[in-house]
Amino acid sequence: MSMIVKKNLSQLEKLRNILGEQRGILRTSDLAKNNIPRTYLSILQEKGEIERVSRGIYKSIDSIEDEFFSFQARYKTSVYSHETALYLHDLADRTPLSYTVTVPIGYHSTSLKESPHKIFYLNRALFDIGLTIMTSPHGNEIKATGLERTIIDLLRSRKKMDIQLVNKALNEYIKRKERNINLLYAYAEKFRIQKILRQYIEILL
Numbered sequence: 670m671s672m673i674v675k676k677n678l679s680q681l682e683k684l685r686n687i688l689g690e691q692r693g694i695l696r697t698s699d700l701a702k703n704n705i706p707r708t709y710l711s712i713l714q715e716k717g718e719i720e721r722v723s724r725g726i727y728k729s730i731d732s733i734e735d736e737f738f739s740f741q742a743r744y745k746t747s748v749y750s751h752e753t754a755l756y757l758h759d760l761a762d763r764t765p766l767s768y769t770v771t772v773p774i775g776y777h778s779t780s781l782k783e784s785p786h787k788i789f790y791l792n793r794a795l796f797d798i799g800l801t802i803m804t805s806p807h808g809n810e811i812k813a814t815g816l817e818r819t820i821i822d823l824l825r826s827r828k829k830m831d832i833q834l835v836n837k838a839l840n841e842y843i844k845r846k847e848r849n850i851n852l853l854y855a856y857a858e859k860f861r862i863q864k865i866l867r868q869y870i871e872i873l874l
Contacts, residue, residue, distance in 0.1 A: 680709045688719070692808050693732025696742050697725040735807035740768060744781050747772050748800055749813040750789060750822050752834065757803050757813050760838045771796070771814070771822070789826065799856055816842070817853045824857075824865050843873045 687699050700707055710727070713719045719727045726742050728734050741747060747770040754769070755761035769787040772778075773796045781788065799818025805811045814822055820842055823835050842848055850870070857866040 680705050681712065684709055684713060685718075688729050688732075691738075692735060693729035694735055694738055694742070694809065695719060695727045695729075733807065735805050735809050737768075737805035737811050738807065738809040740786075741811050744770070744772075744778060746776050747781070747812075749803075749811060750819065751787070751814075751826060751830070754814045754819040754822070755834070755838050757811075758816055758819060760819070760841045761834065789822070795860065798859055816845070816847070817849055817856055820853060821856045821860050821862065821866070824862055824869065825860055827865075839869055839873060843870075 683703055683705055684695065684700075687703070688695050691699075695710075697707065697710065699705075700710060710719075714721075714727075717730060719729055722728050722734055722739050723743050726739050728739075737749070741749070749757060749768060750771040751769040752761065753765050756763065756765055767785045767787065769789070770781075771789045771791050772781075773793045774790045775793070776790070799815045799821070801813060801815040801818075802810050803813045813819075820839065823830060823838055827835050853870075854863065854866065857863045
């Protein structure tokens with residue numbers, strides 16, 4: 670009997686450690702990675718230590734939900750882009766009320782499509798260009814378009830964007846010490862918007 674109790678505590682402690690490492694977030698996929706039976710997820714729920722946020726995602730009762738992390742844990746293929754990426758890169762000062770994400774053409778999610786979030790679809794051959802891992806406001810790792818890729822996306826989708834937002838983002842980008850104009854033009858070539866980029870950049874530089 671004592672051996673069973675010891676084993677139970679060991680598995681529960683593993684889950685608590687994962688919760689600590691992920692700042693209060695736990696996914697059912699974390700259990701599979703660590704060979705922990707889902708029974709222990711139910712035990713933590715019964716103990717009142719965690720609560721279900723959405724399908725396959727739980728959080729500590731005493732933690733604030735990391736919505737950026739939870740959203741992407743639910744829609745694993747999505748990457749934050751456009752307006753949301755601007756916010757993550759500190760190129761926009763407005764906290765997004767809904768997210769803007771990019772997914773590959775062919776990706777289907779009824780719940781995402783019916784949500785208030787803005788979705789852009791991109792050819793799979795271009796999808797991975799310029800992606801990066803960023804830190805959410807709560808400190809968890811999330812996927813987003815990198816700085817230069819974000820600028821390229823804004824210009825490609827400028828007719829669907831607030832033009833003032835686009836102009837402000839470009840002005841702020843030019844001021845950045847870490848900007849990489851050569852990389853920006855390399856991406857522009859891949860996305861075939863060299864001429865458009867040149868028109869904007871030559872005015873600002």
